[in-house]
Amino acid sequence: MAKPSDPPCQAEACALQSCLNKNTYSPEKCNDHVRKLYKCCWSMYKETDGKGESTACPMQNVVRRWLKNHGENVD
Numbered sequence: 135m136a137k138p139s140d141p142p143c144q145a146e147a148c149a150l151q152s153c154l155n156k157n158t159y160s161p162e163k164c165n166d167h168v169r170k171l172y173k174c175c176w177s178m179y180k181e182t183d184g185k186g187e188s189t190a191c192p193m194q195n196v197v198r199r200w201l202k203n204h205g206e207n208v209d
Contacts (some may be wrong), residue, residue: 141188142188142190143190143191149170149171169204171191173206176208
């Protein structure tokens with residue numbers, strides 16, 4: 135579980151890593167975890183006007199592109 139001092143979206147990133155460790159040969163089983171992480175990251179970027187930072191999140195443009203390519207509204 136994430137502690138208050140953990141970077142934003144750390145809990146989602148850890149859940150994704152656990153899923154990937156369990157499903158080494160079937161990473162598609164972790165798609166929900168990927169989506170949760172990217173949505174968390176997008177929320178962080180929106181709340182900080184693009185200035186947020188987290189070791190758990192890819193760069194903002196990567197998050198935006200992934201979400202857009204997977205049917206999410208990011209405008």
